[in-house]
Amino acid sequence: MAKVIDVDSGAIELLGNEKKDMMPADLIQRSFGRLKAHSLEENLGLLSCYMESENNNDIWSPMGQTAKFNNQSSLQTFERIADYYYENYKFFLDTKRYND
Numbered sequence: 001m002a003k004v005i006d007v008d009s010g011a012i013e014l015l016g017n018e019k020k021d022m023m024p025a026d027l028i029q030r031s032f033g034r035l036k037a038h039s040l041e042e043n044l045g046l047l048s049c050y051m052e053s054e055n056n057n058d059i060w061s062p063m064g065q066t067a068k069f070n071n072q073s074s075l076q077t078f079e080r081i082a083d084y085y086y087e088n089y090k091f092f093l094d095t096k097r098y099n100d
Helices: 023-038 075-087
Strands: 002-006 011-014 046-048 063-065
Touching: 023 046, 023 063
Parallel strands: none
Antiparallel strands: 002 011, 046 063
């Protein structure tokens, strides 16, 4: 960790190391590996993230792969699914909304 002393010159003061439990990063990697290993369809998007934190300053980068475009998909169908989700988001596990 470092403390910024002078923004213009870029001068910093090193504060030393801080111990951090890396279990969330390990869980993200393991769960993504399992998702990928058990996914029979390579066109699906996959995402693994760590959502629970006692300290809101914790930031854990998610791991994922994007879905491949399907020419047979309908944008209108996706918009309807999104509308349904936003109207009924409390039905979906413990999903947090950005404004909750």
